[in-house]
Amino acid sequence: MASAAVTTFSTVTVSYSPKAGLGLGAKSKPSSLSFNTPKTFKGFSGLKAASSVDLESDASFLGTAALEASFAPKLQPRNKFTNQLQPQASFKVAVLGAAGGIGQPLSLLIKMNPLVSALHLYDIANVKGVAADLSHCNTPSQVLDFTGQGQLADCLKGVDVVVIPAGVPRKPGMTRDDLFNINANIVKTLVEAVADNAPDAFIHIISNPVNSTVPIAAEVLKQKGVYDPKKLFGVTTLDVVRANTFVAQKKNLKLIDVDVPVIGGHAGITILPLLSKTRPSVTFTDEEVEELTVRIQNAGTEVVEAKAGAGSATLSMAYAAARFVESSLRALDGDGDVYECSFVQSELTELPFFASRIKLGKKGVEAVISSELQGLTEYESKALEALKAELMGSIEKGVTFVQTKATAAAN
Numbered sequence: 399m400a401s402a403a404v405t406t407f408s409t410v411t412v413s414y415s416p417k418a419g420l421g422l423g424a425k426s427k428p429s430s431l432s433f434n435t436p437k438t439f440k441g442f443s444g445l446k447a448a449s450s451v452d453l454e455s456d457a458s459f460l461g462t463a464a465l466e467a468s469f470a471p472k473l474q475p476r477n478k479f480t481n482q483l484q485p486q487a488s489f490k491v492a493v494l495g496a497a498g499g500i501g502q503p504l505s506l507l508i509k510m511n512p513l514v515s516a517l518h519l520y521d522i523a524n525v526k527g528v529a530a531d532l533s534h535c536n537t538p539s540q541v542l543d544f545t546g547q548g549q550l551a552d553c554l555k556g557v558d559v560v561v562i563p564a565g566v567p568r569k570p571g572m573t574r575d576d577l578f579n580i581n582a583n584i585v586k587t588l589v590e591a592v593a594d595n596a597p598d599a600f601i602h603i604i605s606n607p608v609n610s611t612v613p614i615a616a617e618v619l620k621q622k623g624v625y626d627p628k629k630l631f632g633v634t635t636l637d638v639v640r641a642n643t644f645v646a647q648k649k650n651l652k653l654i655d656v657d658v659p660v661i662g663g664h665a666g667i668t669i670l671p672l673l674s675k676t677r678p679s680v681t682f683t684d685e686e687v688e689e690l691t692v693r694i695q696n697a698g699t700e701v702v703e704a705k706a707g708a709g710s711a712t713l714s715m716a717y718a719a720a721r722f723v724e725s726s727l728r729a730l731d732g733d734g735d736v737y738e739c740s741f742v743q744s745e746l747t748e749l750p751f752f753a754s755r756i757k758l759g760k761k762g763v764e765a766v767i768s769s770e771l772q773g774l775t776e777y778e779s780k781a782l783e784a785l786k787a788e789l790m791g792s793i794e795k796g797v798t799f800v801q802t803k804a805t806a807a808a809n
């Protein structure tokens with residue numbers, strides 16, 4: 399395990415094919431660079447139909463193939479599904495905060511992933527019922543429940559990926575930063591346990607404010623001497639999912655073809671969709687750019703307000719997080735073509751953490767894709783400069799939080 403304070407990722411320049419599919423529901427066509435194309439396993443990918451699955455509709459989404467797979471032995475005895483009740487790989491995934499609004503649907507989606515052999519569900523309460531419920535799904539992975547700090551170590555031992563959606567969500571009128579005081583401590587405590595019990599695992603941080611909780615996690619891991627920056631990820635996939643959806647709607651594009659990289663961070667103006675880099679190539683008026691950018695930046699608030707006090711995005715977040723889990727597992731499984739946007743330690747800009755497209759490999763971040771920051775429009779360049787002060791402040795707040803606690807403990 400690397401114990402490095404600073405690690406340099408390679409940055410690579412790639413050219414994109416307009417037909418490259420990305421992410422959930424994308425049916426990637428052969429291209430110069432294809433995103434998320436499952437190569438190493440057949441049947442359903444969990445998040446999209448792989449080429450061997452013959453779905454009736456062109457639109458694929460998580461669940462269609464998985465449900466077919468679980469019904470197939472009885473209803474449709476097609477050979478292509480006969481292997482679905484065996485895991486196609488044996489990765490272990492832990493969800494910390496599994497009984498929550500995100501945790502429950504996310505756990506269901508991970509339960510449907512054929513790359514997963516064991517699903518460890520942890521929460522401070524109510525997780526036993528969630529695990530009992532999920533364990534009845536006839537998909538291959540074994541579900542185990544763990545409640546409270548005393549069982550956290552056992553939950554984490556031997557896991558490949560740890561996903562952390564533990565923490566409080568926003569209510570109307572709050573910013574993500576308003577969650578800092580509660581969630582910073584939750585993330586710190588959980589990541590300490592990850593450092594002690596699963597130091598080699600990929601860590602996916604969902605808990606807000608992501609712009610601060612990821613630096614908090616990094617500091618904790620550094621203090622424990624097990625920080626591998628290639629394996630720590632802030633989950634910003636929902637920003638990409640939203641950007642893809644809104645752009646497809648606005649421009650009447652086929653959803654599965656649309657890919658919009660989203661860079662920066664995960665709060666307000668730090669969320670920067672690079673609409674000029676949209677694939678397939680599409681032109682936007684200045685008004686459309688402004689409208690789409692603001693909608694993508696405020697999409698979390700849109701959900702918070704619609705839920706009117708009952709929390710923030712949970713279902714779309716679970717969908718997005720499940721995609722990021724699947725991408726990570728495919729990378730761990732040896733797929734050499736896995737790309738996602740994520741908030742990671744970065745040298746792309748002067749900021750120590752930055753969300754951008756990355757290439758995932760067996761050891762985590764294999765490369766940071768720098769080409770997408772080249773040739774930005776004036777609008778994007780200005781927005782990039784404008785987000786830096788806020789993002790830096792949030793990063794420093796996270797770092798200071800952990801360092802101050804460490805100093806206080808030492809005195």
Ligand SMILES: NC(=O)C1=CN([C@@H]2O[C@H](COP(=O)(O)OP(=O)(O)OC[C@H]3O[C@@H](n4cnc5c(N)ncnc54)[C@H](O)[C@@H]3O)[C@@H](O)[C@H]2O)C=CC1
Pocket residue numbers: 494495496497498499500501520521522523563564565566567568577581584587588603604605606607608633634635636637664709710711712715
């Ligand atoms: N990164 C992103 O794009 C997004 C992040 N979020 C964030 O995800 C977090 C969770 O949101 P929801 O699931 O809606 O909240 P929720 O309140 O429904 O669920 C949170 C769960 O965490 C558990 N929890 C609290 N403290 C814990 C601890 N110390 N250890 C283990 N579990 C603990 C709670 O018992 C609860 O089950 C929030 O901070 C929210 O802001 C939400 C949507 C998108």
Ligand SMILES: O=C([O-])CC(=O)C(=O)O
Pocket residue numbers: 567568574606636697698699701702710711
């Ligand atoms: O807005 C929130 O508080 C939750 C979140 O991060 C999102 O939906 O993007």
